[in-house]
Amino acid sequence: MLWDxxxxxxxxxxxxxxxxxxxxxxxxxxxxxxxxxxxxxxxxAFIMLGSYVAYLLNxxxxxxxxxxxxxxxxxxxxxxxxxxxxxxxxFERRGQESLRGLxxxxxxxxxxxxxxxxxxxVDYRFVEAPYIGPSLHLGSIDFPLRMxxxxxxxLALLGSLQLYxxxxxxGRAIAAVSQDPQALRxxxxxxxxxKRIAFGLSIGTxxxxxxxxxxxxxxxxxxxxxxIGRVFAICxxxxxxxxxxxxxxxxxxxxxxxxxxxxxxxxxxPAVAFGFLLLTLAFRPAGILGR
Amino acid sequence: xxxHTFCFAALAVAALLFESxxxxxxxxxxxxxYVVLQYVVLATAWNILGGYTGYVNFGxxxxxxxxxYTSVAAGKLVALPIPALMLAGGxxxxxxxxxxxxxxxxxxxVFFAIATLALAVVVQTLIxxxxxxxxxxxxxxxRPAAVEHFGSYVQYLFLVMLALAVIALTIAxxxxxxxxxxxxxxxRDDEAAAEASGVPTLRLKLVATMLSGALMGMAxxxxxxxxxxxxxxxxxxxxxxVNSIAMPLIGGMTSWVGPLIGALLLGSIQQVATVSNWFxxxxxxxxxxxxxxLILFVIAAPNGIVGLLGVETRRGGRR
Amino acid sequence: xxxxxxxxxxxxxxFGGFTALDAINLxxxxxxxxxxxxxxxxxxxxxxxxxxxxLRKDSGSVRFEGALMDGLSAHQRTRLGMARSFQLxxxxxxxxxxxxxxxxxxxTVGFRRGHHVPRAEIAAREAELLGLVGLADKAGxxxxxxxxxxxxxxxxxxxxxxxxxLLFADEAMAGLSHGExxxxxxxxxxxxxxGITVILIEHIMRAVMSFSDRLVxxxxxxxxxxxxxxxxxxxxxxxxxxxxE
Numbered sequence: 001m002l003w004d005x006x007x008x009x010x011x012x013x014x015x016x017x018x019x020x021x022x023x024x025x026x027x028x029x030x031x032x033x034x035x036x037x038x039x040x041x042x043x044x045a046f047i048m049l050g051s052y053v054a055y056l057l058n059x060x061x062x063x064x065x066x067x068x069x070x071x072x073x074x075x076x077x078x079x080x081x082x083x084x085x086x087x088x089x090x091f092e093r094r095g096q097e098s099l100r101g102l103x104x105x106x107x108x109x110x111x112x113x114x115x116x117x118x119x120x121x122v123d124y125r126f127v128e129a130p131y132i133g134p135s136l137h138l139g140s141i142d143f144p145l146r147m148x149x150x151x152x153x154x155l156a157l158l159g160s161l162q163l164y165x166x167x168x169x170x171g172r173a174i175a176a177v178s179q180d181p182q183a184l185r186x187x188x189x190x191x192x193x194x195k196r197i198a199f200g201l202s203i204g205t206x207x208x209x210x211x212x213x214x215x216x217x218x219x220x221x222x223x224x225x226x227x228i229g230r231v232f233a234i235c236x237x238x239x240x241x242x243x244x245x246x247x248x249x250x251x252x253x254x255x256x257x258x259x260x261x262x263x264x265x266x267x268x269x270p271a272v273a274f275g276f277l278l279l280t281l282a283f284r285p286a287g288i289l290g291r
Numbered sequence: 292x293x294x295h296t297f298c299f300a301a302l303a304v305a306a307l308l309f310e311s312x313x314x315x316x317x318x319x320x321x322x323x324x325y326v327v328l329q330y331v332v333l334a335t336a337w338n339i340l341g342g343y344t345g346y347v348n349f350g351x352x353x354x355x356x357x358x359x360y361t362s363v364a365a366g367k368l369v370a371l372p373i374p375a376l377m378l379a380g381g382x383x384x385x386x387x388x389x390x391x392x393x394x395x396x397x398x399x400x401v402f403f404a405i406a407t408l409a410l411a412v413v414v415q416t417l418i419x420x421x422x423x424x425x426x427x428x429x430x431x432x433x434r435p436a437a438v439e440h441f442g443s444y445v446q447y448l449f450l451v452m453l454a455l456a457v458i459a460l461t462i463a464x465x466x467x468x469x470x471x472x473x474x475x476x477x478x479r480d481d482e483a484a485a486e487a488s489g490v491p492t493l494r495l496k497l498v499a500t501m502l503s504g505a506l507m508g509m510a511x512x513x514x515x516x517x518x519x520x521x522x523x524x525x526x527x528x529x530x531x532x533v534n535s536i537a538m539p540l541i542g543g544m545t546s547w548v549g550p551l552i553g554a555l556l557l558g559s560i561q562q563v564a565t566v567s568n569w570f571x572x573x574x575x576x577x578x579x580x581x582x583x584x585l586i587l588f589v590i591a592a593p594n595g596i597v598g599l600l601g602v603e604t605r606r607g608g609r610r
Numbered sequence: 611x612x613x614x615x616x617x618x619x620x621x622x623x624x625f626g627g628f629t630a631l632d633a634i635n636l637x638x639x640x641x642x643x644x645x646x647x648x649x650x651x652x653x654x655x656x657x658x659x660x661x662x663x664x665l666r667k668d669s670g671s672v673r674f675e676g677a678l679m680d681g682l683s684a685h686q687r688t689r690l691g692m693a694r695s696f697q698l699x700x701x702x703x704x705x706x707x708x709x710x711x712x713x714x715x716x717x718t719v720g721f722r723r724g725h726h727v728p729r730a731e732i733a734a735r736e737a738e739l740l741g742l743v744g745l746a747d748k749a750g751x752x753x754x755x756x757x758x759x760x761x762x763x764x765x766x767x768x769x770x771x772x773x774x775x776l777l778f779a780d781e782a783m784a785g786l787s788h789g790e791x792x793x794x795x796x797x798x799x800x801x802x803x804x805g806i807t808v809i810l811i812e813h814i815m816r817a818v819m820s821f822s823d824r825l826v827x828x829x830x831x832x833x834x835x836x837x838x839x840x841x842x843x844x845x846x847x848x849x850x851x852x853x854x855e
Contacts, residue, residue: 039401041349041408090590098400102347103540103589110533111582114575225529229412232405267427271416274409281406282394470716470725477702477713483664484700486684487693489718489772493683545704 003263006140011262012255017147019254021212023247024154025227026234027161028205033232034241035174036195036202038087042105043231044224045112046203050076050210051125051219052116058127065127066153069211073204080203083108084196109224116221124218132215150212155247157208161201162243174198226270233277294465301457309450321449323566325517327558328452329510333531334538334550335459336506340499341536342544343466345479346400350407351535352528353414354384354504358511359521363424366432366515373451377512384508385501387414392500396493411532419523429522432515448513459506463547475499507535530578534558537585543597552596557581613676615640615776615807616661621670623653623660630656632831633670638776638809643802645822645839646811649851653831654811655697658778662694663687674776689718693774695765697781697811701753707764708749711736714772722773735771742797743767759785766794776807783814795821819843827851 025047032040050069057068091101126132131145165171169189176183177194185191213219230253238249257272312320333351340346358380365371365379387410395406419427434444466472474495477485485492515521534557542553561577592599616638623631631653638644648654659665661672663684672679674690682690693714702710715735720727740746743763753761766782779798783791795817802808812818818825818839825842827835829851835842842848 039404041405086590099341099345099347100589100593102401102404103536104586106349106533106536107582107586107589110529111579111586113529114579114582117575118573118579226412228405229409233409236402267420268416271413274412274416277409278394278406278413281398281402470720473705473709473713473716476704480702480704481700483684484696484702485713487662487664487688487696488714488768489685489688489721490713491683491685491717 007262008259009141011258013141013143014147014262015255015258016251017143017151017254018216018258019251020151020154020247021147021209021216022230022234022254023250024150024157024205024212025209026231026238026246026250027158027243028202028209029231029235030238030241030243030246031161031174031198031202031205034235034239036177036198038084038199039102040105040199040202041102041228041232042108042112043202043206044227045109046076046079046206047210047213047227048116048219048221048224049112050207051214052120052210053207054211054214055125055127055219058129062128064129065211065215066149066208069207072207076207077200077204080200081196083203084199087199088192088195109228113221113224120221122220122222124220125214126218127214129215146215150215153208153212157205158243158247161205170194170197174201226273229270229274229277233273233280236277237280294461297464298457298461301460305453305457309453312449313446318443318445321443321445323562325445325449325452326562327555328449328456330534330538330554330558331456331551332452332459332510333507333535334542334554335456335463335547336503336510337535338539338544338547338550339463339466339506340503342539342549343472343475343479344496344499346396346496346499347404347536348407348500348503349404349532349536350409350411350414351507352531353407353411354388354507355511355514355531356418356523357384357387357414358508359514360418360424361508362512362515363430363432363521367423373448373513373516377451377455377509380512381505381509384511385505388500388504389497392497396496396500415523425522427523429520430515432519432521434516434519444516448517451513452510455506455509460547460551462502462506463550467546471495471498533578533581533585534561537581537588539595541584541588541592541595543595545594546597549595549597556596557584612640614638615642615675617671617673617676618661619671619673621657621660621672622668623656623665624668630831631660631667634828634831634833636826636833636836638807640775640807641802641805642807643799643821643823644807644809645818645825646809646828647813647815647818647825648828651830652828654828655780656831657828658694658780658809658811662692662778685717688714688772688774689721691775692778693718693769693772693776694778695762695769695780695782699753699758699761699765701756701761701764701768703753706750706752707745707756708736708740710753710764710768711739711771714768718772739767739771742770744793759790762786763794766797770801774806776809777801778809778811780811781813783812783817791817 028046029040029043032038032043050072053072054065054068057063057072058065063071087101087104091104131149134145136143136145136148165175173189173194174197177191177198234246234249234253237252238245238247253273253276256276257269260272261269312324333355337348337351340348358377361380361383362376365376371379391406391410395403418424424430466475474485474490477488477490478492478495482492518525538553538557539550540553541557542551543549561581564577564580565574588595614637616636618634618636621631621634622629634657646654646657656665660667663679663682663686674687674692679687702713705713712732715727715732736749737746740749743766745760745763745767748756748760753764756764762782762784766779769777769779783794786794791814798808798810798821810818810821822839824837825835825839826833827842827848834847834851835845
């Protein structure tokens with residue numbers, strides 16, 4: 001296999017941009033799983049929802065998809081708060097979150113995929129925006145704008161979330177809630193309310209990530225499943241809740257996927273993330289064994 | 292009820308069922324019945340790990356498809372009778388279950404669950420890229436015209452699956468009253484306390500994973516002969532993952548009865564829905580119903596139908 | 611001078627930046643009645659967890675009957691003869707009270723005897739243990755029907771069911787009445803007389819003082835005193851730990 005240096009560089013840079021996007025996809029799970037210890041395997045379903053919402057607004061009103069996702073952000077936040085409330089009342093309060101919580105989210109994932117198929121069919125849907133198509137050329141490397149813009153938005157998203165978590169009262173409460181709910185109560189913050197806001201935030205990021213996804217490539221309902229492995233692989237590898245770690249792990253995964261796809265064909269891509277995940281879980285137990 | 296008694300009773304019911312269907316002389320019933328029985332096995336197998344020990348497996352499709360593709364691969368090398376293929380499929384899937392369990396069962400239950408998702412995708416990708424078994428193009432299997440003593444080959448397949456269902460239910464029932472069953476229950480209730488009481492939790496979890504995986508593999512082995520054309524998309528169909536979780540959950544996870552009820556009920560509903568063109572005949576409606584029922588039951592009826600009917604289970608306990 | 615039953619050398623355990631146990635050294639002779647005391651958060655339960663294998667230690671060594679416990683899982687240590695009750699009761703919620711005791715009988719005692727313990731003997735042993743802790747009338751109930759006090763008794767009974775050589779009784783008496791505390795002390799003393807070494811982790815000073823023949827004090831992860839109870843109690847450092855600066 002001839003490793004053409006130009007092809008290699010392009011594959012790597014493409015992987016970096018992809019990785020940035022993956023970080024936006026994962027940050028929601030970093031919050032729900034990394035900080036709140038809620039195994040929301042349905043997160044990719046909310047992202048797909050975000051993609052299709054962006055598609056609808058783009059198709060009907062000509063709205064820029066990313067702008068559309070920001071407009072829809074409050075709706076997704078409320079959706080997240082609602083889902084958490086159901087989760088809390090049905091499972092967390094009764095201390096049965098492990099098996100039944102998992103089954104619940106799996107059910108959500110499944111129902112949303114089937115729902116999207118029924119509503120939109122299995123054909124690929126795409127959006128129209130001025131930056132889908134042109135590329136930036138730096139030397140011999142291409143930076144497609146449809147990947148560069150999501151990369152930038154993703155960094156902005158991570159950055160602002162990091163600021164929020166470290167500078168605001170509610171943000172710090174979120175960071176603290178999984179570690180010490182008792183102390184939180186003493187600080188006059190209701191842990192349940194804090195978690196609800198955090199989960200709402202987590203689903204809010206899905207709105208934006210969904211828009212970024214449909215900018216990068218056309219979407220169809222079953223794509224969510226590929227992202228489950230990616231998201232948890234990145235979250236676990238990145239240290240469960242650390243945004244810097246998430247970004248690093250995401251870029252790593254993006255690069256490996258891009259290289260695999262370029263030199264061995266795209267049919268192996270899904271296995272890369274899941275293979276990563278299995279290897280990580282199997283051989284890097286430190287920090288993952290029990291809590 | 293002792294295991295021998297249970298086994299004989301189950302065989303008697305099975306024989307009765309088979310003869311009744313033959314009497315009705317409707318070939319379709321055998322086709323549909325095969326699918327329902329397949330789900331009885333899958334649901335029972337899933338429950339041995341999920342309901343008894345509390346470890347959720349999202350990768351039923353992986354073990355099931357491994358059994359199916361073992362048949363395809365073996366069939367290209369040498370002609371084997373179905374029972375031998377089932378054994379092969381069971382062994383392969385059991386070994387894979389053991390391997391995966393060894394890697395991931397030391398971790399928290401949620402990581403095991405996520406790992407099973409990963410496994411399903413990895414196995415599917417590997418098989419899609421393996422041309423020997425047809426890769427993404429799929430593989431054709433010739434279904435023999437007939438077998439001695441039986442009317443048609445499909446009747447034979449039905450009988451084979453019926454036998455497997457009896458085996459699976461017997462195993463599940465036997466576990467429940469046994470020392471192994473108690474061990475499983477402690478893993479589900481409180482693993483650290485189980486360890487402190489002398490229960491070798493890792494070993495028991497491996498047993499459950501292996502047994503569950505092997506049964507799923509055995510259920511998959513006859514599939515190529517049933518569908519005659521097998522491709523990864525159908526072999527790894529998400530329907531298997533959802534149904535194998537929904538059926539025990541809706542039926543009730545605390546005993547062998549639950550998965551049986553869940554599989555018979557949901558399996559039949561789905562078969563009827565497929566045939567009678569409800570809601571304009573979109574096949575996804577089927578799955579939507581199952582998914583919605585899953586969510587409703589997991590929220591509102593944690594002990595499933597068995598729980599709703601107030602049936603007392605052997606260990607008198609609620610999950 | 612008989613060989614010690616338990617030898618702990620330089621045992622340390624950290625949780626991230628927090629040192630829970632700092633180079634603990636301890637020797638327990640067979641047949642001893644050791645009391646382990648210390649303020650909340652001093653590391654007593656962490657020590658028990660590390661010794662029993664529920665938690666993995668960071669450094670140091672643990673020897674039970676001379677054998678190194680490194681790499682042995684909790685169930686293996688239980689089978690070798692270490693049993694413990696949990697500070698916060700952890701019953702098997704889906705099993706009845708009697709079945710809770712059946713587990714160690716099947717998996718520990720049964721294991722030692724090649725799994726040939728007859729059903730009748732198991733049932734008899736369950737009844738005996740339940741009688742000893744005063745739970746005989748609750749045999750068929752589920753743990754969620756028990757009071758906190760009854761659950762602690764079940765915890766202790768379950769540890770006893772494993773027929774240990776060394777028993778860690780972790781706060782088994784919290785919430786018990788004066789008379790019930792006396793009952794448990796009598797029970798533990800009887801166990802000790804039959805040859806079981808008992809390590810009592812407690813806050814109820816009356817119980818600790820009357821039961822123990824040796825007292826170990828843990829403060830902020832460090833052992834600050836180890837000796838006969840009356841001496842230890844008069845130790846100024848111990849006084850400071852309990853009464854503050």
